[in-house]
Amino acid sequence: MTFRTLDRADTVPGSRSAPAPPRASASLEAQSVSAWFGSHKVLERVSLTMSAGGVTALIGPSGCGKSTFIRILNRMHELVPGAMLAGRVLLDGDDVYGDQVQATDTRRRIGMVFQKPNPFPTMTIRDNVLAGLKLTGQATSGRDALVEQSLQRAGLWNEVRNRLDSPGGALSGGQQQRLCIARALAVGPEVLLMDEPCSALDPTSTRRIEETIGEIARDVTVVIVTHNMQQAQRVSDQCAFFLAAEDEPGRIVEAGATAQIFDAPTDPRTADYVHGRFG
Amino acid sequence: MAATDFDVPVGLSGDDIPLSVAVNRSPADRRFRLAARASGASTLVVMGLVAVFLAKGAWPALRIAGARFFTRTEWNPDAANGSFGIAAIVWWTVMIALIALLLAVPLAVASALFINEYAPRRLRRALTALVDLLAAIPSLIYGLWGRAFAGDALAGVARWLSRNAGFVPMFDVRGDAYDSSTFVAGVIVALMVLPIATSVMREVFAQTPVAEKEGALALGATRWGMVRAVVLPFGRGGIIGGSMLALGRALGETIAIALIISPKYVVDARVLERGSNSVGALIALKFGEAGSTGLSALLALGLALFAITLVVNFAASFVVARSRSGAGVEA
Numbered sequence: 231m232t233f234r235t236l237d238r239a240d241t242v243p244g245s246r247s248a249p250a251p252p253r254a255s256a257s258l259e260a261q262s263v264s265a266w267f268g269s270h271k272v273l274e275r276v277s278l279t280m281s282a283g284g285v286t287a288l289i290g291p292s293g294c295g296k297s298t299f300i301r302i303l304n305r306m307h308e309l310v311p312g313a314m315l316a317g318r319v320l321l322d323g324d325d326v327y328g329d330q331v332q333a334t335d336t337r338r339r340i341g342m343v344f345q346k347p348n349p350f351p352t353m354t355i356r357d358n359v360l361a362g363l364k365l366t367g368q369a370t371s372g373r374d375a376l377v378e379q380s381l382q383r384a385g386l387w388n389e390v391r392n393r394l395d396s397p398g399g400a401l402s403g404g405q406q407q408r409l410c411i412a413r414a415l416a417v418g419p420e421v422l423l424m425d426e427p428c429s430a431l432d433p434t435s436t437r438r439i440e441e442t443i444g445e446i447a448r449d450v451t452v453v454i455v456t457h458n459m460q461q462a463q464r465v466s467d468q469c470a471f472f473l474a475a476e477d478e479p480g481r482i483v484e485a486g487a488t489a490q491i492f493d494a495p496t497d498p499r500t501a502d503y504v505h506g507r508f509g
Numbered sequence: 510m511a512a513t514d515f516d517v518p519v520g521l522s523g524d525d526i527p528l529s530v531a532v533n534r535s536p537a538d539r540r541f542r543l544a545a546r547a548s549g550a551s552t553l554v555v556m557g558l559v560a561v562f563l564a565k566g567a568w569p570a571l572r573i574a575g576a577r578f579f580t581r582t583e584w585n586p587d588a589a590n591g592s593f594g595i596a597a598i599v600w601w602t603v604m605i606a607l608i609a610l611l612l613a614v615p616l617a618v619a620s621a622l623f624i625n626e627y628a629p630r631r632l633r634r635a636l637t638a639l640v641d642l643l644a645a646i647p648s649l650i651y652g653l654w655g656r657a658f659a660g661d662a663l664a665g666v667a668r669w670l671s672r673n674a675g676f677v678p679m680f681d682v683r684g685d686a687y688d689s690s691t692f693v694a695g696v697i698v699a700l701m702v703l704p705i706a707t708s709v710m711r712e713v714f715a716q717t718p719v720a721e722k723e724g725a726l727a728l729g730a731t732r733w734g735m736v737r738a739v740v741l742p743f744g745r746g747g748i749i750g751g752s753m754l755a756l757g758r759a760l761g762e763t764i765a766i767a768l769i770i771s772p773k774y775v776v777d778a779r780v781l782e783r784g785s786n787s788v789g790a791l792i793a794l795k796f797g798e799a800g801s802t803g804l805s806a807l808l809a810l811g812l813a814l815f816a817i818t819l820v821v822n823f824a825a826s827f828v829v830a831r832s833r834s835g836a837g838v839e840a
């Protein structure tokens with residue numbers, strides 16, 4: 231753990247010159263993950279490998295457990311009262327649910343962007359970006375450079391560079407979502423989870439975020455939940471199709487290269503879903 | 510807001526003039542507005558009547574005392590050459606309330622946060638119920654308890670404080686009596702207002718948007734970090750509101766304080782020393798035996814408390830309205 235803290239300081243250089251490149255992305259592997267809310271089982275033995283530096287799209291109808299799955303990956307699931315889970319989640323080979331691992335460390339290494347933009351509304355744009363560093367007590371020298379770099383990566387810098395001190399809540403929805411991406415990137419995560427990040431946004435903002443994903447995917451492993459098939463095709467190189475039969479927990483029906491899932495799926499249900507022939 | 514309220518930009522050209530929009534309310538809407546306005550107005554009317562009644566009753570005493578009503582410390586309105594003023598009484602009232610607030614507010618914030626953010630779910634329900642129950646205990650019980658049991662222990666604390674920190678003017682004590690003091694009364698009033706303050710703060714903290722809390726936690730924040738970054742800023746209105754409610758009750762507290770303190774009519778800073786005073790307690794104690802000037806003087810004293818409470822409340826609602834939780838602003 232100590233090493234991790236030291237590593238991380240590298241992403242926040244002491245000088246105002248160009249910040250060091252973010253740390254390398256990590257692979258994420260879910261092994262036989264099941265989940266419950268109380269006695270209601272919502273995921274059944276889901277296994278999926280999300281390779282380092284790739285973009286994995288999770289698709290499937292509403293209620294099949296995609297959000298639950300993604301929240302298990304960074305230990306947000308356990309915050310829900312009555313929520314339980316089984317299985318393992320390996321981040322670069324280490325189980326994030328291991329005895330020695332702290333949830334806060336895992337969440338710092340695996341960032342998350344939510345469906346509804348949730349910047350801290352009264353904090354300034356700058357403080358929003360720096361919030362993760364403050365919250366995790368990391369070194370905060372070279373702040374200005376980090377703010378600029380993070381906003382650049384999230385594709386928001388040009389729009390807000392002159393009003394970094396206005397509150398985050400005053401931005402448009404699409405800008406707020408990109409601010410949330412910048413906020414997540416600023417702590418230097420190895421993985422970024424995005425749960426339907428564009429579902430509340432207009433087409434232009436959606437485009438901007440897709441471009442952002444394309445750029446950050448070079449140094450962060452991205453896992454994105456989306457209901458938009460075109461989006462999945464545009465941004466991901468891997469795809470997993472989730473499905474929950476009536477009164478049954480969700481499972482992965484099929485996973486593989488995005489091209490294969492869309493052009494030559496092996497399961498007829500996948501074909502039906504990706505071609506929009508699904509209820 | 511009618512469109513005519515807008516600042517009409519200079520140099521409006523041609524037909525580019527803001528519409529004045531006619532508001533066409535439905536009958537139900539109109540009836541509701543009328544009822545709401547009437548009940549709102551009746552509150553103000555009642556408050557106004559109280560103020561008028563007090564002012565009228567207080568007038569004779571105020572005329573006798575003049576401006577010295579605010580500066581005198583003794584209270585002998587019915588004596589032959591009686592002089593009286595509210596300085597000492599109001600001073601000690603405020604001191605008791607401040608001590609109570611100083612102790613109760615941090616404790617209330619901590620309790621509210623513990624119940625909401627740290628306690629396991631079942632304990633949370635039990636504690637919430639307990640706090641509401643404590644809030645319902647009559648202040649008389651607190652006063653009796655403070656006088657019969659807690660007073661001695663608190664006097665011990667006061668003795669220790671004055672022996673070890675007596676160089677601080679507030680902790681200085683002349684003589685050797687530590688009971689029936691401002692400090693003891695302040696502590697008991699703190700315990701008395703703690704439940705209601707906790708309850709108000711807890712309810713407001715509970716309104717913190719889950720999305721923002723999760724946003725902080727997802728960045729790797731500890732629970733305390735999340736509380737500091739999200740819950741406390743959001744709950745500012747609740748903290749202030751709860752504190753003001755507590756302050757209001759502390760300023761107006763009568764019976765508990767009357768049971769604890771022994772009256773003194775000087776203004777000094779020695780809160781640990783025996784003797785204190787309080788508007789409510791004094792009115793309760795003197796009302797029965799008061800002559801006509803005495804009665805008028807007590808009403809004037811009541812009017813002063815009324816004014817102080819009003820000012821405090823206006824100040825509070827001003828601050829609360831500017832905070833997110835108070836204004837109910839949802840991004």
Ligand SMILES: Nc1ncnc2c1ncn2[C@@H]1O[C@H](COP(=O)(O)OP(=O)(O)O)[C@@H](O)[C@H]1O
Pocket residue numbers: 267272291292293294295296297298299310
């Ligand atoms: N907080 C919760 N409490 C109880 N049940 C929940 C909760 N969140 C989700 N669920 C249930 O879990 C199942 C999966 O939900 P979710 O993971 O949100 O699906 P998706 O993101 O694919 O739409 C649904 O049946 C939903 O009703």
Ligand SMILES: [Mg+2]
Pocket residue numbers: 296297298425
């Ligand atoms: Mg979902």
